[in-house]
Amino acid sequence: MCGTEACLIKCSPVPSAIPETRENVTLINWDTLINLDQGDPVMYESYWRKMGNRCDITFSGYQSLSYFANAKNLCWFLEPKLEEEIKRLHNVVGNAIVDDHYVVVGTGSSQLIQAALYALSPTDQPEPISVVSAAPFYSSYPEVTDFVRSGLYKWAGDARNFEKDGPYIEFITSPNNPDGVTREPVVNGDQGILIHDLAYYWPQYTAITSPAKYDVMLFTVSKCTGHAGSRIGWALVRDKEVARKMTKFMEISTIGVSKEAQLRAAKILGVISDSCLDPTLENFFEYSQSHMTKRWQKLREVVKGSDLFTLQKYPLQYCHFTRDFYESHPAFAWLMCKGSEDDLEKLLKGHKIQTRSGRKFGSDPKCVRISMLSRDEDFNIFLQRLMSIQGLTNGN
């Protein structure tokens, strides 16, 4: 695995590691960093290529000029077709209750996180409300909460260490990012306001044990279908005033959400629902489950018996969608270092694997988060490099 070695692999159209291209093959040099930091869901490209032109959508020049999608709706910039397909997919999958909930669309779930904080924070308090989540927590929560130093809300760290009286906001990310674990509220104070971030509550990642039914639930197209470039997320919100304030946040910050992205997302969600109901189509979730299962098997095989690494374990649970037992296969691997190495991100980067340190999740730098949603080529090189590190540290 020295700097001059290289491997020839099948060409990927936009390789994340930006290697040189030579005709139909791509030359990935061993010096090329494999980026498994962001969780870029390009693994899903293979499914969408197989679907051919079924998801094609064409926009003419005269379409969607207006700011408005439906002036009569509380969320006036939400395309009716997207609302319909969001509700349909939740009903098909059974992962969330949509009745008696308002749908608020956002520019990805990052914007919805801010909208929820804005809508749920008291405006009559002298101090900003504390925002917490149990470590390891999604690394964006502290940054999204604090980046403009809001006087409405303020990041207060690990929910397990939170002991202040009074109101607080707690993010419950389930399955959790980064470690894939199913989560419940941790603080359980009597003035807690809960935001359920359910970005990964889809059958390819975890068993659908029951339909989620919470006050504020966040979802994103990025992790459901793989279309991260569209920047479409949605919230299911029980209370009308909260939904109205979240809509107001979108109005002030971006005057709504791209119509093209919404209409394309509607089309894609529709095809996913169709694929679950029409046996002549390849079921999206079965295809993705199968991919995730294989990747996790390979990764566990590499890590098994390792002196250096260990992986988070998950229980087998009954999935009401597949009507079968399923072990979680999260979108990220939460890899822990058993050895004396204190900085696992640094160790892996030294072997050209870019991951995200546990430190960024309010946790131990002996852990890293690794995207499991890269293209096959990158995933396979990652496994080879991981094997190689173990070989080196085992003295082989």
Place this chain on the structure above:
Amino acid sequence: MCGTEACLIKCSPVPSAIPETRENVTLINWDTLINLDQGDPVMYESYWRKMGNRCDITFSGYQSLSYFANAKNLCWFLEPKLEEEIKRLHNVVGNAIVDDHYVVVGTGSSQLIQAALYALSPTDQPEPISVVSAAPFYSSYPEVTDFVRSGLYKWAGDARNFEKDGPYIEFITSPNNPDGVTREPVVNGDQGILIHDLAYYWPQYTAITSPAKYDVMLFTVSKCTGHAGSRIGWALVRDKEVARKMTKFMEISTIGVSKEAQLRAAKILGVISDSCLDPTLENFFEYSQSHMTKRWQKLREVVKGSDLFTLQKYPLQYCHFTRDFYESHPAFAWLMCKGSEDDLEKLLKGHKIQTRSGRKFGSDPKCVRISMLSRDEDFNIFLQRLMSIQGLTNGN
């Protein structure tokens, strides 16, 4: 103009006043409110319909999954094709210098306003930096600046009344929203940081007197092409660190900008440039200038000699794009009440014309801002109602 009257007009596909539709004609009841509040640029639909399928763009299911557009670019989520067409259009029109400037794309210019505030605010000061603009100022500036009560920046009102020492940020909106006037900085303090909002610096609205060349310049597709539903804006930024911090703002708040919207905007901007260079195409700016000129002529005709109303006047200026003299025909009319009526918005609303009060622009409630970019049907009804009000107040 009583409640039972109605007029039959040509059908508009998504009428903003939501009237009843009867076959090919639309029945607009005199009770229907004409909404000229937001500046929804649906007037441009007629041009884009004439262009047929020249702007069609099709997305396949497997495209644009990644968060990234160009990992090597400072603004890593900016589609290279959009950057190219933005620069090309500025060069064709001659309204801004693009050399030695970074392009940062945003979800409309609202997000870019926040990104610029974030990037330009000092982080080492005990107090938030003051943000000002000369009244009448764009009504969103106070709200966008203060809605999450940032500790970095704070709205400080009319630039003309600003007398504090030390650093401040001033928005220079030119042509100005709401009144269409060409603007220069007002405070001229030695620690001023300037943001030039040039959303309306396009030939259909005003003469292009010289290419703008400022540190931070903001533009938006909404007011240039009419595609407000896409939510695409861009900044031209001279300083690399400022561009990097603005990009960081987009990354934290929305992890980039919709790829579909960017690619469609690139296509549309490209067609506009083509239309300026290819004599077989109908020149977009000539078409739009002609429309704006006719509307302003009609409006001035109605207001001329009125005892009740008066309109902002504009000088004739030489336009380097059209190589001819041009009087500004702004996207908004700034209508002033000469009579004893103190609340012009209320007066017009009583006659079913929804406008925006001067109060919201830090100015006089005897003024209102009126969108000049509605569909023809709405614009004509607006003129009829305005005539009718004048008739009533003249005792006819």
